[in-house]
Amino acid sequence: MKKEQVQWRSYQTRVLANLESYLDDQSIHLIAPPGSGKTLLGVGITHRLQKKTLILVPSLILKEQWLAVLRQYDDSLAISENLLDSEVVTVTTYQELYSKKRAEPLFFAEEGIEFLVLDEAHHLKNSWSEVLLQLKGNAPDLQTLSLTATPPFDAAGKEWQRYVELNGAIDEEISVSELIKEKVLAPYQDYVYLVPVTAEGYRKFEQFLYEQEQIRQVLCSDQEVTDYLLQQDFLQTPLEETEFIYKNFDYYLSCLFYLNEQDYELSKDHWLVLGLDKRMTIPEQSKKSLIDLYTQLYKSQPELTIFTYLEKMKWFYDSKLHLFPEYTLNNEYRQNIPQLKEAISHIVIKEESYLGQELSCVVFLDRIKKEVLQGEDMEWSYGVVPIFLTLKDLIQPQTELAAICGEFLLISQQLGDRYYLGYSEFFQKHPLCDGYYYLPLTEKNKAEILSQTTQLLDQKRLHILVGTISLLGEGWNCPAINTVILGNRSSSYVQIQQIRGRGLRRSSESKLTNIWHLGLVFPNVPFAEQPDIAPIIKRLSYIEGINEFEAPPLITTGNERFDLPGEATLEQINTYTHQQLFMAAEREQHRETWQKALVRGSRLSMPLFLKEISKKNEQQHFLTIKEQPKKGFWSSLTAGELSNYFSERKRERNWRRKCRQKEQLLQALLDLLKQDQLIAEEDQLYTAIEANSFYCEVKTVSYHNERLFIDAAKEMLEAIENPRYLLLIGGNTYAVPERYGRKKQEAEHFLKAIRKKIPSVSIVYTRNPKGRRLLVEGRMQTLIHERRETVIQQKIWR
Incomplete structure (x- = not known):
């Protein structure tokens, strides 16, 4: 589509209008889900800036996609796909840059590259990022655009720091909720199927x-x-x-x-x-x-x-x-293969009974396990072939099942004879696959066969497809998918989001996708300490979804929407899983809940919750925000706990007093950011104090403004680590945010602003003996205090 004909979506228009503010740190860092039009938006940004541009992508498929969109957008544009013969816009892969220019640290400067586009920025591996950081460091005027659907939020601290150093702070996050509201993507519901481990495990x-x-x-x-x-x-x-x-x-x-x-x-x-x-x-x-x-x-x-x-x-x-290594679940997965296969079968049979011929289900797996077709015991095998063979004997006769990987396709003879006639000479039959053809895949026919299979699934002539992530993962597109089962060992937030994204494309007004996560549970172990469940829930907590346990239901991030049982007893585990299966049947109700919740807002806000948690009860909270029920006077009296009642009231009064100080501090921070013209004059601070928690949020229409304030607020409210400057207010110590703590002049500017709200405040430099001692004292108070303050960031659709 020519640039004059492009009908920009509202979020694309917003991004294009805010380019100048994003570039205050020489970088634009955008997060947008699959299907949101990132490539077209990237082309639009490149055209607006009119600079010599290098676009880097992780695959040849994406390279061709960028070239096609660039030529369609402006056929007069000088474009090159050869790194050694650059043009106004050059498109190449990270691999090519690394192999050809890793030894030339001045390449960007020498070639006059002014704008660098990093597509699918989450792919940047250590070797690639090292080269890019060096090249970027030697081109101080270089501006960058980073595009991704899945920033590595769960990466280790150093990895995340490297990611931000290369890509800059996140400037805009196009939420899935916004795209669902604009009818670009389909609503969804995540479910966790709890699988109890064996006694031996x-x-x-x-x-x-x-x-x-x-x-x-x-x-x-x-x-x-x-x-x-x-x-x-x-x-x-x-x-x-x-x-x-x-x-x-x-x-x-x-x-x-x-x-x-x-x-x-x-x-x-x-x-x-x-x-x-x-x-x-x-x-x-x-x-x-x-x-x-x-x-x-x-x-x-x-x-x-x-x-x-x-x-x-x-x-x-x-x-x-390697101190205190994490528990590895490899053996438990092998020992629990029958239970995992039973869980997948249970989900498929239930979804089949709910949707009938409208089912469009994909089961994602890491392995093929082709050796099962060659006689290996199927009971203890877990992969594409054993799952396919298990489901084949359970589904209804009218339900069509297939399996695909990089080596072969297993398709019913009925579909094979009708839709794969061009490959009939390659059909093979196998005694374990009665009624199905085995069709080998080659480099020549793989793309066509995958395309044909995808089309059948999209048209719901095929209802269940079992496949590998390597083939059906990132980049694969089938809008009709309404059931996703993650039978793989999900290793990261990035992978989970990429697989989930396969089910979010919109195919009809009524589509809602159920997304199933399998987790092994060790009975009677707190959920926060479960080696399989805790990482799954942590990764899912970054993803927004309907929290139906709020009144009215909200679209939020966080793990509370999964309402995990209080204890991991076998009875509660089984009850929870049955509830998940029951809820999965209510697609129309969930879709209506999404619509009602979407109408109430226009964007994901990013409030902070500061919770006070007793160290004794820290694990059981599992970073939830809900207030714990408190006993009243009479119930405390009858229970003989009146002293606890009065001590709790005293604690609550002290907590509220501390929170009022934090309110003043945050308001002073907001006023300073306005004074420095970093955020808009109309942006307003909203706070709320509860018995055990403190809530703060900036009412604004700008993600950039809110992110800037929230990041600085988190630095002040979180446990003190090693800031250059400290604020002292009475007996309380706060970190000066890095934005105002890099130089003495900036710190004094910050202090002057805080004194307008809190005259008694003072500031201390921590890089001398006196400051170091105060820094130590502040950290010690955190350690010895009976109750710990924890900062939780949540996103809520408002």
Whole structure:
């Protein structure tokens, strides 16, 4: 479509109108779901900026897609697909740039590249990102555009920092909800099918926990380590070693925890260093503090025999410490293969009974397991072939089933004879696949056969397709899909979102997609500690969806919408799964709920919730926002808990007083951002204080403005780590946001603004001895406080 004929969608228009504000940091970072028109939007942005542009993509298919859209948009544009012969716009792959220009750090500057487009930015691997960061660093005037549907929100801290360093802060997030409201995508419902592990699997998990605890005990009480630490100057004469202590505070603290557990009493000098006038109960050694301790010990004293012990226990290998490894579920998945296959079968049969011939279902798997066709035992095999063979004997005669991977297609003889006649000479029959053809795939016929199979699924002549993620994952498009089953071992948020995206394309007014996640559950283990469920729920918590447990129902992120059972007993696990299957039948009701919730808003807001949680109950909350029910006066009286009632009321009064101070601080921050013309004058702060939580949100129509405020607010409200400047307000300490903490002049500008609301505030630089001590005191208060403040960011459609 020519540029003059493009009918931009509302969110595309919004992005194009805000380009100048996005580029305040030389980067544009956009998140938009599959099907939202990212490529066309990228072309529109490139055309608006009129700079010499290099577009990088992760695959040849996407390269061809960009070239086609560019030529269609402006047929007079000078375009090249050769990195060594660049034009006004050049399109190539990350692989080509890496292979040809990784040794030329000045390439961007020498070629005059002014605008760099990073498509599917979540694909940037370490080697690619290193090269791009170097090239970008040597071209200070370079502007960038990063496009992705799935930023790696669950990446490790360093990986996320590298991602943001390369792509810049997120400027705009086009939400799925907005696209559903505009009838670009279809509504959906995520379900979690809980699969109890076998008794043997549970015993192995218990044995793992027992062995880990035994190793922990050794780490907490090694005599050689104790003797070594007692010889260290920073522990013997801490007042003379404060510079070392403040620079290595986590290590110092872990040493104190360690020695305390050996019944060594801290001297008065240590209490002075910690900034605590009165003695307190030293916290127990935690996993984190043990990691801090032994990481530093290995750097300074690698010959300690404890490291030989850790190597024997497989906590040390490849010259690296791997302390407190996560429980690996590989064995449990093998042991629970019959249960997992039963779960998939259960879901398919239920969805088939709900939808009949309207079913368009895809089961995604990691493996093929072709050897089952060659005689391997099917009972303990898990992949495309065993799932196909299991379902074949369970579905109704009129339901059409197929399986596809990069090597073959299994299709019913009825569909094969009718729609694959051109390949009939290649049809094979197999005794395990009675009534089905086995059709080998080659590089020549793969694309055509996949296209034909996709078309049949899209037309609902085929109802269930079992396939591999490698073939049916990112980039595969079949709008009619209304049931997605993730039978794979989902490894990341990025992969989950890409697979979920296969079911979000819109094919009709009435479409709603059910998306099923399978998770192994260890009975009687808290959900926050479940090695399979906890990661699934964490990844899903980034995804917006209907929370029907609110009144009225809301579209939100967070894990509360899954309403997991209070305890992982077998009875509650089975009850929960049956409820999920029952709810899956109510598609029309869920679709209507989506429509009602969408009408009430226009965008996803990003409020912060600050919760106060007792450390004793921290695990059971699992980062939920719901207030816990409180006992009233009379119920406390009759239960003999009146003292608890009054102490709780006192705690609540103190909490509300602290929150009112935070309100003033956040209002001052908002006023400063307005004064600096970083956000709009009409943007307003809204706060609410509850018994255990504090809520803040900026009422604005701009994602960019809200993100800027929320990021700064989080820095102030979260536990203090290592900011350059601290705010002191009474006995409370807050971090100065990095935006205003890079230089002394900026920090003083920030202080002046805060004093308009809180005259008694002062500021401290933490890179000198006095500031370091105050920083330590602030961190110690967080550690010793009986209740912990946790910041949770949620997104709510408003």
